[in-house]
Amino acid sequence: LCYMHSSTSLAIKRANRYFPILEPILKEEKVPTDFLYLAVIESTLNPRAVSPAKAVGIWQIMPRTGREYGLEVNNDIDERYHIEKSTRAACKYLKDAYEKYGSWTTVAASYNAGMGRISGELVKQDADSSFDLWLVEETTRYVYRIMAIKQIFEAPYKYGFVLRAQDLYKPIACESVAVSTDIQDLSGFAKKNGITYADLKRFNPWLRDRKLSLIHI
Numbered sequence: 001l002c003y004m005h006s007s008t009s010l011a012i013k014r015a016n017r018y019f020p021i022l023e024p025i026l027k028e029e030k031v032p033t034d035f036l037y038l039a040v041i042e043s044t045l046n047p048r049a050v051s052p053a054k055a056v057g058i059w060q061i062m063p064r065t066g067r068e069y070g071l072e073v074n075n076d077i078d079e080r081y082h083i084e085k086s087t088r089a090a091c092k093y094l095k096d097a098y099e100k101y102g103s104w105t106t107v108a109a110s111y112n113a114g115m116g117r118i119s120g121e122l123v124k125q126d127a128d129s130s131f132d133l134w135l136v137e138e139t140t141r142y143v144y145r146i147m148a149i150k151q152i153f154e155a156p157y158k159y160g161f162v163l164r165a166q167d168l169y170k171p172i173a174c175e176s177v178a179v180s181t182d183i184q185d186l187s188g189f190a191k192k193n194g195i196t197y198a199d200l201k202r203f204n205p206w207l208r209d210r211k212l213s214l215i216h217i
Contacts, residue, residue, distance in 0.1 A: 001148050002159045007044055008152060009161055014045035015153065016168035018058065022087050029091035032104055037150045038111060039090075041142070047083055048205050056080045059090040069093055076213050081205040105143050106130040112142040174203055183212040 001008055019036055026033050042060040043049035050056045054063065057080040063073050069089035071079040079085045097107040097115055109130035110118040121133050130143070152159045183189045186207060190200040201207060 001145065001152060005160070008149070009163065011040050011044045011149070012153060012156060012161060012163055013167060013169045015040070017171050018045050018047075018083065020171055021083055022058075025084065025087045026091060029088070029095065031091045031094050034104075034146070034150060035090075035094060035108070037146045037153065038108060040149050040153070041145050047081060057086045058083060059086050061086055061089060065089075065093065076209045076211065077206050078208050079206050081208075085206075101130075103129060108143045108146055109133075109135075109139055113139040172203070179212070179214070182214055186210050186212060 015036075022036055022039060023033055026035060039045060039058050043058050045058060047058050048056075049058070049060065051060055055061060056078065059080075061069075061071070061080045063080075066073050066078075066080045066086075066089060069092045071082075071085060071089050073080060080089075094107055094111070097110045098104060100115060100119070101107055101110070106118065106129060113135065117139075118130060118133075121135065122128070122130075125133055127133050133140075152161065156163060177193060186200060187197040187210065190197045193200075
């Protein structure tokens with residue numbers, strides 16, 4: 001992570017913008033705030049991140065998992081890209097996993113491998129902790145990567161990251177607009193509200209089409 005200087009620097013810059021959104025939700029949901037670093041590992045805090053397996057968003061949620069945890073996923077909207085809603089969904093998953101395992105480190109491992117895989121291997125290998133499991137390399141390294149990125153974030157200069165306050169991405173104040181009817185043209189909607197279509201999409205990546213049909217919501 002130290003040698004991946006460009007991506008780790010980018011994550012530190014983004015954290016200044018997104019941690020103030022994510023952290024209060026984790027606290028409200030009673031999930032340890034160290035799971036902020038799980039999001040860093042998953043997506044480098046990119047709300048528009050897409051994996052080869054089609055997991056998307058800051059929390060890299062798969063379509064089926066998103067729907068299972070209450071997110072709307074269809075052609076018009078995909079709330080896996082919605083920062084606040086996807087964070088709530090991730091918290092639900094993490095709390096379900098904690099109820100099953102009683103260990104936050106095992107919860108973190110299950111976020112990478114899936115609860116089914118971790119539960120099965122705990123039984124097959126007669127182990128009590130994910131740390132004692134023989135797993136694929138990606139999952140074996142996963143929890144340690146979370147620990148490592150936390151160390152870097154807490155003491156960036158120590159690990160060779162020299163960032164000034166002006167280098168960090170600033171939080172952006174946005175206005176929420178409630179709608180009660182279908183929007184057939186989001187470009188026109190954006191212009192009516194004094195912004196460009198590009199900015200509407202940039203700050204609402206969960207809008208997946210050029211229109212919005214409320215029947216899906």
